Amino acid sequence: MNRDTAARRITELTELLNEHNYNYYVLDNPKISDTEYDGLMQELIKIEEVYPDLVLPDSPSSRVGGAPAAGFETVSHLVPMLSLSNAFGEQDLRDFDRRVRGGLAGGTVEYVVELKIDGLAVSLLYENGFLVRGATRGDGETGEDISRNLKTINSIPLRLRRPLELLEVRGEAYLPKKEFARINREREEAGLPTFANPRNAAAGSLRQLDPRVAASRALDAFLYGIGSVSGINVTGHRQSLEELQELGFKINPNVRAFNDIEQVIDYCREWAEKRHDLPYEIDGMVVKVNDLSLQTELGATSKSPRWAVAYKFPAEEVETVVKNIFVRVGRTGVLTPTALLEPVRVAGSTVSSATLHNIDIVREKDIRIGDHVVIHKAGDVIPEVVRVVRDKRTGKETEFHMPGECPVCRTGVQRVEGEVAVRCPNETCPGREREGLIHFVSRDAMDIEGLGPAVIDQLLSAGLIRDAADLYYLKAEDLLELERMGRKSVENLLNAIEKSKQKDLSQLIFALGIRHIGARTGKILAAQFGSMARLQAAGLDELTAVPEIGPKMAESIVAYFREPVNLKLLDRLKAAGVKLTQETQQTGERPFDGKTFVLTGTMEKYTRKEAETIIESLGGKVSSSVSKKTDFVVAGKEAGSKLDKALALGVTVISETDFEEMSG
Numbered sequence: 172m173n174r175d176t177a178a179r180r181i182t183e184l185t186e187l188l189n190e191h192n193y194n195y196y197v198l199d200n201p202k203i204s205d206t207e208y209d210g211l212m213q214e215l216i217k218i219e220e221v222y223p224d225l226v227l228p229d230s231p232s233s234r235v236g237g238a239p240a241a242g243f244e245t246v247s248h249l250v251p252m253l254s255l256s257n258a259f260g261e262q263d264l265r266d267f268d269r270r271v272r273g274g275l276a277g278g279t280v281e282y283v284v285e286l287k288i289d290g291l292a293v294s295l296l297y298e299n300g301f302l303v304r305g306a307t308r309g310d311g312e313t314g315e316d317i318s319r320n321l322k323t324i325n326s327i328p329l330r331l332r333r334p335l336e337l338l339e340v341r342g343e344a345y346l347p348k349k350e351f352a353r354i355n356r357e358r359e360e361a362g363l364p365t366f367a368n369p370r371n372a373a374a375g376s377l378r379q380l381d382p383r384v385a386a387s388r389a390l391d392a393f394l395y396g397i398g399s400v401s402g403i404n405v406t407g408h409r410q411s412l413e414e415l416q417e418l419g420f421k422i423n424p425n426v427r428a429f430n431d432i433e434q435v436i437d438y439c440r441e442w443a444e445k446r447h448d449l450p451y452e453i454d455g456m457v458v459k460v461n462d463l464s465l466q467t468e469l470g471a472t473s474k475s476p477r478w479a480v481a482y483k484f485p486a487e488e489v490e491t492v493v494k495n496i497f498v499r500v501g502r503t504g505v506l507t508p509t510a511l512l513e514p515v516r517v518a519g520s521t522v523s524s525a526t527l528h529n530i531d532i533v534r535e536k537d538i539r540i541g542d543h544v545v546i547h548k549a550g551d552v553i554p555e556v557v558r559v560v561r562d563k564r565t566g567k568e569t570e571f572h573m574p575g576e577c578p579v580c581r582t583g584v585q586r587v588e589g590e591v592a593v594r595c596p597n598e599t600c601p602g603r604e605r606e607g608l609i610h611f612v613s614r615d616a617m618d619i620e621g622l623g624p625a626v627i628d629q630l631l632s633a634g635l636i637r638d639a640a641d642l643y644y645l646k647a648e649d650l651l652e653l654e655r656m657g658r659k660s661v662e663n664l665l666n667a668i669e670k671s672k673q674k675d676l677s678q679l680i681f682a683l684g685i686r687h688i689g690a691r692t693g694k695i696l697a698a699q700f701g702s703m704a705r706l707q708a709a710g711l712d713e714l715t716a717v718p719e720i721g722p723k724m725a726e727s728i729v730a731y732f733r734e735p736v737n738l739k740l741l742d743r744l745k746a747a748g749v750k751l752t753q754e755t756q757q758t759g760e761r762p763f764d765g766k767t768f769v770l771t772g773t774m775e776k777y778t779r780k781e782a783e784t785i786i787e788s789l790g791g792k793v794s795s796s797v798s799k800k801t802d803f804v805v806a807g808k809e810a811g812s813k814l815d816k817a818l819a820l821g822v823t824v825i826s827e828t829d830f831e832e833m834s835g
């Protein structure tokens with residue numbers, strides 16, 4: 172591929188990927204599959220590697236992270252980023268309304284009411300339509316330049332849909348509840364301390380010097396205001412949100428306007444109830460005067476504007492009793508102390524157990540069996556003990572001690588130096604295997620409907636399965652023997668298992684439970700390697716060369732494929748008809764599809780690596796030796812024995828110029 176073709180393809184792919192990205196992440200309306208998207212992305216990355224000077228400022232490849240930085244630069248905000256004064260009850264909102272009316276000459280006041288997203292305040296600066304800087308709020312005057320981390324947020328446009336000379340927008344970067352729970356689950360299994368709430372997790376991800384950390388977490392952002400702008404005229408806040416939406420930003424859909432504070436209060440009440448149904452956490456509502464000229468008239472104190480207020484929901488904490496503390500064995504062997512609670516309703520559901528994370532936390536909070544405790548849901552999802560109600564202690568409470576052996580297989584536990592976690596080291600511990608099976612069938616993995624923990628337990632105790640491959644050899648007559656398994660449910664279960672054989676390769680890679688390999692990494696690996704066999708054959712170097720695959724992940728993959736039990740499992744999955752490959756992407760022109768090339772001698776215009784990348788990006792393969800199966804031998808200067816062999820075998824020999832023409 173010559174420079175001109177590369178430049179054209181880079182522009183094409185950049186625009187295409189940015190558009191698909193917008194459809195997927197902002198409009199929530201994908202037009203192509205994830206695999207197709209990943210294929211296009213890999214193609215772009217490969218061409219950019221050959222021509223780094225042609226990379227566009229809005230290249231979607233900047234979303235994957237890149238090498239760690241030494242530190243963050245300090246940036247001054249063009250306009251200070253104020254914070255909001257708080258209202259803790261309905262009366263505070265009525266007082267706010269009175270203050271607003273008192274400060275104005277009269278007439279109606281229209282309020283815009285928004286959700287108060289619990290994340291990290293950020294500022295995004297666009298010049299001539301391109302994102303040039305992303306920063307934290309900091310102290311309001313100066314913040315930190317976290318551009319590279321913010322670029323990993325797919326819903327943040329790298330380029331506006333309409334160019335403006337200058338635009339500075341503000342919003343909230345956040346972690347969805349599900350993602351928060353996933354990160355904490357993975358951290359717990361890796362023996363790392365968990366995040367207290369999605370806000371800390373979002374801040375922790377965005378303030379990492381290594382942007383690959385942010386890239387590996389599905390952060391998102393809602394934008395809610397303009398700091399400075401040239402090129403658009405708006406008179407109201409609601410209108411500015413509409414403008415922002417048109418420019419390509421993600422705006423929260425639950426924005427309403429009211430003329431009466433009582434209606435505002437009703438709307439806040441409504442969300443206090445409904446907030447648990449949202450996929451992200453909100454900690455209140457924000458009420459803003461809509462009219463921008465009235466905003467100016469009201470002005471601001473040094474800390475916060477007088478035209479807006481944050482209505483904070485009361486923290487949802489309830490009291491209950493710790494009936495017992497037991498130990499759960501995770502997929503990677505981590506033993507997690509868990510409190511069995513007197514069931515109570517909190518944050519929208521009934522809770523009967525809560526993770527205590529690790530023994531250090533049990534000690535720190537001094538949680539004992541029989542204690543009255545206050546619980547909440549971290550990130551609105553994970554039940555946790557906040558504190559013990561010491562006044563209610565009777566002296567009958569008992570201290571909990573971590574067992575010296577695994578409660579399931581009785582193997583002696585280990586505590587890894589520097590980790591908070593205690594582990595069961597037995598790879599074939601039935602407790603670990605059970606969790607591995609639950610993971611295998613879960614939604615993001617093989618997604619086998621109707622196969623929850625209860626059924627897995629039934630299958631395990633009936634001796635019908637031991638590992639994931641056994642699922643594919645289950646027979647109707649065996650299942651019919653089980654309790655509560657009628658003809659219909661057996662049929663449904665077997666159908667769901669059958670259907671899972673065709674799941675994406677990425678899901679299977681994730682389902683295997685290879686340490687450090689999450690759902691997203693599964694997708695990257697599937698797009699890169701296209702088959703389990705190729706992934707298995709990949710060495711450390713090849714793996715770490717893949718964007719977002721770090722050395723720890725690479726080592727873990729190599730180690731996985733070294734284990735005979737794992738290879739046997741894969742063989743049995745294959746024999747059962749589980750799909751272990753993925754159609755390679757037909758993206759753009761791929762004139763070299765299925766063709767094998769051998770390079771020999773020195774080329775003038777390309778290094779060997781460049782030529783290889785070009786061949787691969789156009790669908791071809793590069794081999795190091797000539798055989799009858801070779802389609803082309805590219806002969807450069809001083810070509811030697813490979814050229815002779817090609818001529819002897821009658822393989823087509825082409826010159827560098829031919830190659831250049833063929834590759835466009």
Ligand code: IVH
Binds near residue numbers: 254479
């Ligand atoms: S407006 C000058 N709107 O809440 C007004 N803030 O102190 C600027 N927040 O950390 C804030 N959702 O980032 C506004 N819809 C929303 C918001 C929101 C969350 C955050 C904001 C800041 C805090 C307010």
